[in-house]
Amino acid sequence: MILKPPYNLNAIQNKFSVFLAGSIEMGIAENWQQKIEKALETTNDICILNPRRDDWDASWKQSIENAQFNEQVNWELDGLEKANIIVFYFSPETKSPVSMLELGLFARTEKLIVCCPDGFWRKGNIDIVCKKYNIKQVNTLEEIIIKIKNKQI
Numbered sequence: 001m002i003l004k005p006p007y008n009l010n011a012i013q014n015k016f017s018v019f020l021a022g023s024i025e026m027g028i029a030e031n032w033q034q035k036i037e038k039a040l041e042t043t044n045d046i047c048i049l050n051p052r053r054d055d056w057d058a059s060w061k062q063s064i065e066n067a068q069f070n071e072q073v074n075w076e077l078d079g080l081e082k083a084n085i086i087v088f089y090f091s092p093e094t095k096s097p098v099s100m101l102e103l104g105l106f107a108r109t110e111k112l113i114v115c116c117p118d119g120f121w122r123k124g125n126i127d128i129v130c131k132k133y134n135i136k137q138v139n140t141l142e143e144i145i146i147k148i149k150n151k152q153i
Contacts, residue, residue: 001048002048004050005075005076006075009078015047016046018085018087020032020087020089023096024051028091028093029091030091036141051076053072080102084111087112087148090117090122091117092118092120095121096120100122100126107133107135113136115139115140115141
């Protein structure tokens with residue numbers, strides 16, 4: 001099962017869930033979330049929470065007063081809290097400031113897997129945070145997929 005905003009997150013009750021956090025930056029970041037979805041499409045017991053919204057509109061004002069933007073950010077925060085595993089992928093082509101914020105928010109939860117390839121502009125910061133908080137790091141998306149399939153952090 002794949003859930004994207006604004007789909008109701010109550011559908012994940014009693015299901016093992018994985019939140020795909022990390023680089024999105026439409027038009028810049030590769031659609032790495034789709035690669036994970038395809039690799040797991042035959043795995044029926046895992047619910048994927050993908051924040052890459054199909055109907056995203058870049059003209060939305062990024063303001064708490066903007067209903068669509070507010071809904072998106074709250075969906076992501078709720079999904080991050082509810083997920084059993086949070087995967088972070090930091091694409092070298094991006095800056096991903098929101099993903100770095102989210103990594104900081106959830107660094108102490110013991111449910112993170114991080115992939116930060118060489119070339120990401122703040123790889124040193126990501127590596128230090130992961131080491132300090134004992135966050136599992138992997139080198140490739142394929143390693144992430146294996147961890148998800150095995151439901152292990």
